[in-house]
Amino acid sequence: MNLKPSLFCAAFCAFCFLFQSTAFAEMVAIKGNNVNMRSGPGHKHEVLWKMGDGFPLQVIKRSGDWLRVRDFEGSEGWVNKSVISKDAHAVVKANKGSDRNVNIRKEPNTKSQVVATAIYGVVFRVLAKKDGWVQIQHENGVKGWIRQDLLWGI
Structure with missing residues (x-):
């Protein structure tokens, strides 16, 4: 049994997944001022900080009407999809x-x-x-x- 092709295939797939997640990341921007970044997907979760209009975010995950996002400093949190825009910022x-x-x-x-x-x-x-x-x-x-x-x- 030759494992080299299997290992190569696994490494290649992992590389493609990592490349896709950075090269084709979905970007959104905040629409409105004083928008809450929350600790979890829902209004009951703690407000971590507030963001202003146009603040760009990278979408990491979706859960119903909520997006788990990352900012330019690497901080993560959740925002409701009603407060985001696809306009490039x-x-x-x-x-x-x-x-x-x-x-x-x-x-x-x-x-x-x-x-x-x-x-x-x-x-x-x-x-x-x-x-x-x-x-x-x-x-x-x-x-x-x-x-x-x-x-x-x-």
């Missing part, structure tokens, strides 16, 4: 704990004019993607491009 994940800002540029390249800066945790609506850059817009009207590797949620 992203959050700045770069430069945590530093005083450096992430540049928002007029065009999608590093030579383009900086129109504004953003810090860790700022949420943007995603407008477009191009060559490793993401066109974003903040709720205050600021619009521009940020390198995709500096964002989470897209």
Whole structure:
């Protein structure tokens, strides 16, 4: 009996499952302000924290009208499907704990004019993607491009 093909097949299937779960993760965003992140699937569960409009989340599991989700820092909890949207949003994940800002540029390249800066945790609506850059817009009207590797949620 030759176990090599079976082991290879099992390893390949595990790799495909892991790749699928990260590469094709379902992303949602909060719609509304002061939305509760709960410890379990139901209104009776403890409120862990509150989230604002557009906050992006990765769906891990579904249970009826409830979604188990993960945020950009890896924290998990539950939200009701009535408070989520499929509109693409992203959050700045770069430069945590530093005083450096992430540049928002007029065009999608590093030579383009900086129109504004953003810090860790700022949420943007995603407008477009191009060559490793993401066109974003903040709720205050600021619009521009940020390198995709500096964002989470897209």
